[in-house]
Amino acid sequence: MKKKKKISMKDISKELGISITTISFIINKKAENKISKEVIKKVEDYIEKVGYKPNSSAQSLRTGKSKTIVFMAEDISDPFFSAIAKQMEEIAFNNGYKIIYCSTENKKERAIELLNLFKDRQVDAFIITPPEGFEDELKRLIYEEHQMVMVFDRYFDSFKHNYVVLENYKGAEEATRSLYSSGKRKIAFIGIESNLSPLVQRLEGYKNTMNSYQLQEYSLLIKFDQIKTLEGQKAIKNFLAQNPEIDAILFATNNLAISGLRVIKSKGLKIPEDIAIISFDDRDIFELFTPPISVIAQPVPELANELIKGTLQLMKTKETREVFYQKVLKGKLINRKSN
Amino acid sequence: MKKKKKISMKDISKELGISITTISFIINKKAENKISKEVIKKVEDYIEKVGYKPNSSAQSLRTGKSKTIVFMAEDISDPFFSAIAKQMEEIAFNNGYKIIYCSTENKKERAIELLNLFKDRQVDAFIITPPEGFEDELKRLIYEEHQMVMVFDRYFDSFKHNYVVLENYKGAEEATRSLYSSGKRKIAFIGIESNLSPLVQRLEGYKNTMNSYQLQEYSLLIKFDQIKTLEGQKAIKNFLAQNPEIDAILFATNNLAISGLRVIKSKGLKIPEDIAIISFDDRDIFELFTPPISVIAQPVPELANELIKGTLQLMKTKETREVFYQKVLKGKLINRKSN
DNA sequence: CTGAAAGCGCTTACAG
DNA sequence: CTGAAAGCGCTTACAG
Numbered sequence: 001m002k003k004k005k006k007i008s009m010k011d012i013s014k015e016l017g018i019s020i021t022t023i024s025f026i027i028n029k030k031a032e033n034k035i036s037k038e039v040i041k042k043v044e045d046y047i048e049k050v051g052y053k054p055n056s057s058a059q060s061l062r063t064g065k066s067k068t069i070v071f072m073a074e075d076i077s078d079p080f081f082s083a084i085a086k087q088m089e090e091i092a093f094n095n096g097y098k099i100i101y102c103s104t105e106n107k108k109e110r111a112i113e114l115l116n117l118f119k120d121r122q123v124d125a126f127i128i129t130p131p132e133g134f135e136d137e138l139k140r141l142i143y144e145e146h147q148m149v150m151v152f153d154r155y156f157d158s159f160k161h162n163y164v165v166l167e168n169y170k171g172a173e174e175a176t177r178s179l180y181s182s183g184k185r186k187i188a189f190i191g192i193e194s195n196l197s198p199l200v201q202r203l204e205g206y207k208n209t210m211n212s213y214q215l216q217e218y219s220l221l222i223k224f225d226q227i228k229t230l231e232g233q234k235a236i237k238n239f240l241a242q243n244p245e246i247d248a249i250l251f252a253t254n255n256l257a258i259s260g261l262r263v264i265k266s267k268g269l270k271i272p273e274d275i276a277i278i279s280f281d282d283r284d285i286f287e288l289f290t291p292p293i294s295v296i297a298q299p300v301p302e303l304a305n306e307l308i309k310g311t312l313q314l315m316k317t318k319e320t321r322e323v324f325y326q327k328v329l330k331g332k333l334i335n336r337k338s339n
Numbered sequence: 340m341k342k343k344k345k346i347s348m349k350d351i352s353k354e355l356g357i358s359i360t361t362i363s364f365i366i367n368k369k370a371e372n373k374i375s376k377e378v379i380k381k382v383e384d385y386i387e388k389v390g391y392k393p394n395s396s397a398q399s400l401r402t403g404k405s406k407t408i409v410f411m412a413e414d415i416s417d418p419f420f421s422a423i424a425k426q427m428e429e430i431a432f433n434n435g436y437k438i439i440y441c442s443t444e445n446k447k448e449r450a451i452e453l454l455n456l457f458k459d460r461q462v463d464a465f466i467i468t469p470p471e472g473f474e475d476e477l478k479r480l481i482y483e484e485h486q487m488v489m490v491f492d493r494y495f496d497s498f499k500h501n502y503v504v505l506e507n508y509k510g511a512e513e514a515t516r517s518l519y520s521s522g523k524r525k526i527a528f529i530g531i532e533s534n535l536s537p538l539v540q541r542l543e544g545y546k547n548t549m550n551s552y553q554l555q556e557y558s559l560l561i562k563f564d565q566i567k568t569l570e571g572q573k574a575i576k577n578f579l580a581q582n583p584e585i586d587a588i589l590f591a592t593n594n595l596a597i598s599g600l601r602v603i604k605s606k607g608l609k610i611p612e613d614i615a616i617i618s619f620d621d622r623d624i625f626e627l628f629t630p631p632i633s634v635i636a637q638p639v640p641e642l643a644n645e646l647i648k649g650t651l652q653l654m655k656t657k658e659t660r661e662v663f664y665q666k667v668l669k670g671k672l673i674n675r676k677s678n
Numbered sequence: 679c680t681g682a683a684a685g686c687g688c689t690t691a692c693a694g
Numbered sequence: 695c696t697g698a699a700a701g702c703g704c705t706t707a708c709a710g
Contacts, residue, residue, distance in 0.1 A: 008687055019697040024689060034695060057399035057461060058687035061702050066396060076428070082421035089415070089440060093456070098407075098439050101428060117432070122396060261627065285624040288600060347703055358681040363705060373679060397703035400686050 007052050016046055027054060066122035067097050069311065072114060074129045074153070075103045079283055080254070080298065081129075084152075087304035088127075095312055097124075106131040106224055115141065125311050129153045132194055132224070150311040150325065152303075154197045162314060162325040164306045168198045171296040171331040172205025175250050175278040178294075180213060182339050184248035184276050188218035190236060190260060191252035192227065202252045202280065218243050227255045236263045247275055248339070254281035254295075261289065277338040280331075291337035299329050346391050355385055366393060405461035406436050408650065411453060413468045413492070414442045418622055419593070419637065420468075423491075426643035427466075434651055436463070445470040445563055454480065464650050468492045471533055471563070489650040489664065491642075493536040501653060503645045503666040507537045510635040510670040511544025514589050514617040517633075519552060521678050523587035523615050527557035529575060529599060530591035531566065541591045541619065557582050566594045575602045586614055587678070593620035593634075600628065616677040619670075630676035638668050 013020045022035060026043045046052075060066045069092060073081040085101055092099050100118075104111040108131050115137065118126075125148040130138050135156050141147050142161055151163040172189075179187050189206040192199050203219065210217045220239040226232040236259060240246060251257035257279035269275050271291055279286065282297035310325040352359045361374060365382045385391075399405045408431060412420040424440055431438050439457075443450040447470050454476065457465075464487040469477050474495050480486050481500055490502040511528075518526050528545040531538050542558065549556045559578040565571040575598060579585060590596035596618035608614050610630055618625065621636035649664040 010687075020688080021690080021697055021699095022695090025696090028689080030690095036695065039696085055400070055461070055687050057396045057405060058702090059689080060396035061394070061400050061686090061704085062688050062690085064702080075425075077418070077421045077425040079416070079418060079421075082416045082418075082424075085421075085440070086414075086416040086442060089442075093441070100437050101424070101440070102432070103425060103428075122394070258623070258627065265629070284597070285627060288597065288624060289627065290604070290629045349703075359704080360681055360683095360706080361679090364680090367705080369706095375679065378680085394703050397686090398705080400688085400702090401704050401706085403686080 006055075007050055008055070012043070012046060012050075012052060016042060018043060060122060064122065065124055068123050069097055069099045069125045069127060069308075070118050070123050071099050071101050072111065072126060072128045073101060073103055074106050074131070076101045077103070080281055080300070083300050084304045084307070087301060088308040091305070091308045092312075097312070104129065104131045108133040108137075112137055119145070119147075124148065125150065125315055127152055127307060127311060130156075132196060148311065148315055150307060150314070152307055155326075156197070160324055162310065164303060164310060164325075164327040164329065166198065166298050166303075167328050167330050168201035169205040171280065171333075172202040172250065172252075173209050174331075174333050175280075175296055176206050176209040178333060178335070179248040179250065179276055179278060179339055180209075180215075182248070182272065182276055185215060186218065186243075186245045187215065187248040187250065188220065188239075188243065188246045189250050189252070190220045190222070190239070190256055192256065193221040193223050199252060202250075206250055218246055222256065227253070227259060232256075232259045233263050236260050237267070240264075240267070248272075249275060249277055251277070251279040254279055254283050254286070257293065258285065261293070271338050278333075282334065287336065289338075293338045294336045295334050296331040297334050298331055302329055345394075346389055347394065351382070351385060351389075351391060355381060357382065399461060403461065404463055407462050408436055408438045408464045408466060408647075409457050409462050410438050410440050410466045411450065411468060412440060412442055413445050413470070415440045416442070419620055419639070422639050423643045423646070426640060427647040430644070430647045431651075436651070443468065443470045447472040447476075451476055458484070458486075463487060464489065464654055466491055466646060466650060469495075471535060487650065487654055489646060489653070491646055494665075495536070499663055501649065501664040503642060503649060503664075503668065505537060505637050505642075506667050506669050507540035508544040510619065510672075511541040511589065511591075512548050513670075513672050514619075514635055515545050515548040517672060517674070518587040518589065518615055518617060518678055519548075519554075521587070521611065521615055524554060525557065525582075525584045526554065526587040526589065527559065527578075527582065527585045528589050528591065529559045529561070529578070529595055531595065532560040532562050538591060541589075545589055557585055561595065566592070566598060571595075571598045572602050575599050576606070579603075579606070587611075588614060588616055590616070590618040593618055593622050593625070596632065597624065600632070610677050617672075621673065626675065628677075632677040633675045634673050635670040636673050637670055641668055 009020045009023050012023055018039060022039065023043055025035060026040050056067065071085060075081060076085060089099055102114050111131050111134055127150045129152050135158060139159050142149050151161055153165055155163040155165055176187060187210065189203060191203050207217055222232050222235055249260060251260055264275060271277055278294045280296045282295045286293035286295055306327045314325055348359045348362050351362055357378060361378065362382055364374060365379050395406065410424060414420060415424060428438055441453050450470050450473055466489045468491050474497060478498050481488050490500055492504055494502040494504055515526060528542060530542050546556055561571050561574055588599060590599055603614060610616055617633045619635045621634045625632035625634055645666045653664055
């Protein structure tokens with residue numbers, strides 16, 4: 001097998017005696033009724049035969065489009081985000097796009113830094129999970145720098161933008177009701193100190209439901225960077241110690257639930273007899289836990305699909321500032337053995 | 340805030356009255372003793388001030404380098420691979436590289452397909468987790484297409500190549516010994532039907548250790564695509580039923596262990612009294628399991644580091660075919676409560 | 679120590 | 695229906 005030199009349009013042009021222009025038109029499907037059937041066939045066959053692929057750098061340079069999308073996740077190694085990423089990658093690739101991933105760790109500073117790094121490389125679109133306090137930056141990015149951005153998992157009310165998110169309020173409502181119908185009355189909510197939409201909506205959903213039952217609320221809000229730490233666990237432990245009557249907990253995120261589960265395990269509490277549990281977000285860990293934990297699962301395939309299809313679609317409709325893509329998907333309560 | 344048009348070298352050249360050549364040299368640190376200090380400073384200050392970033396498409400087109408690395412993982416949504424990916428991404432980015440991810444699902448056909456898609460786009464290097472039967476393709480990629488490739492997690496003996504892998508034999512040996520020293524004598528190995536190096540080495544490590552103790556071997560090898568399925572669980576269940584004396588199991592991968600754990604749980608076996616467990620690869624699920632499962636953990640940060648640093652380094656030493664980067668890192672036995 | 683100029687491989691307005 | 699030519703923003707061999 002000989003090493004084949006990379007072939008260019010010029011080579012094809014020479015070989016076939018057809019101008020580069022014509023070849024370019026054919027490749028980019030701009031042939032339409034401009035070019036004769038025979039020429040099209042001739043060129044396409046030849047391209048197929050030699051396996052020609054256009055040089056994407058040259059295309060980018062010429063068109064100003066890089067066929068690149070940046071996915072700024074909260075944490076790309078988190079099972080939720082990596083599952084989303086995997087599904088998007090495939091669809092994106094089939095549409096000729098590549099995706100670059102990065103993680104904000106939910107830190108505003110890091111997100112800004114990342115943004116600056118990417119802004120000047122040619123990026124066609126951003127899919128962003130904005131961290132706390134990123135509202136103004138996001139607004140600028142969209143309305144002043146005129147970047148194509150799709151917001152994921154959370155959104156802001158103060159300005160219009162594209163997003164795809166979960167129906168968080170309803171999810172929390174459904175979970176709380178489910179706990180109630182299991183006979184629990186001292187239902188607690190353990191969430192995160194945050195203004196991010198999913199977090200406030202989950203809390204709201206819980207609160208309003210408790211209110212409708214005229215039941216007392218118990219809620220604990222943990223700082224974001226304490227979720228996975230011993231401090232976080234301590235906070236949960238204290239909360240439980242101070243409110244020993246609590247007989248059910250709705251956890252606002254899976255990481256929160258994992259910390260909570262550690263505490264509950266160490267206290268020797270029985271699930272669901274002593275304390276019933278429902279958590280947002282599914283993970284294989286919940287299914288394997290003893291007993292299996294009930295969850296509000298996010299529809300990962302649908303989410304990924306909307307996200308990438310949506311941004312692909314928006315990029316096609318170019319500068320039409322009026323087109324907004326806003327999707328709110330339903331979560332699914334999966335009843336296992338913990339509630 | 341006004342929208343600033345993207346600035347190019349020509350703009351800088353005009354503004355400063357310095358030729359593009361000089362500016363290019365300065366930006367690419369090829370200034371050295373060719374350009375006067377003052378000019379360098381003047382240019383650098385200006386670049387800093389206006390926040391100029393070179394157009395990477397133009398650079399790619401000109402140099403033939405895309406500053407892109409493809410990471411072909413077995414499954415990028417698997418916690419092990421996504422953790423590796425996250426760490427590599429950061430280092431790569433700081434070195435001016437972007438990484439494109441994809442998943443082979445351990446299927447040869449898919450890997451070939453992926454490779455063809457990438458080959459003609461300019462990619463500077465591949466980091467590949469080769470699936471079963473990919474040996475010839477890999478060899479061709481390296482020796483005939485002269486691509487820069489770093490192999491991860493597994494390697495082949497039949498030709499020389501760069502790789503970073505775990506010391507699998509030693510890990511299996513250590514795990515088996517540990518099970519033995521807990522008093523277990525009917526120690527089983529549950530692995531995967533595969534010629535991939537880690538899988539055969541783990542089996543070897545187990546076998547030889549058992550042999551050195553003059554103990555009977557019990558091994559079950561499951562088909563790769565059955566690992567996470569009910570068939571896989573059924574195979575394990577049968578294996579255990581046919582060999583009721585088994586009092587310990589070494590699982591060759593975490594997914595295998597998860598399937599095994601389901602079976603053990605459903606059979607009501609007590610860990611470690613009835614049956615002791617050690618699994619390869621750590622996952623948070625093992626720590627939270629009841630009881631916490633002991634594992635041979637892979638050193639993820641070191642692995643990611645070697646992987647990306649290694650390929651960065653190899654790319655610098657360019658065409659020097661003699662340079663091989665081969666690293667074998669030690670796993671760590673973490674004793675929890677299952678052995 | 680510095681610069682003019684060619685050229686990487688495309689796309690696209692323009693001309694015929 | 696088809697083609698010649700400009701130009702995207704760089705890098706680098708060459709000349710001075």
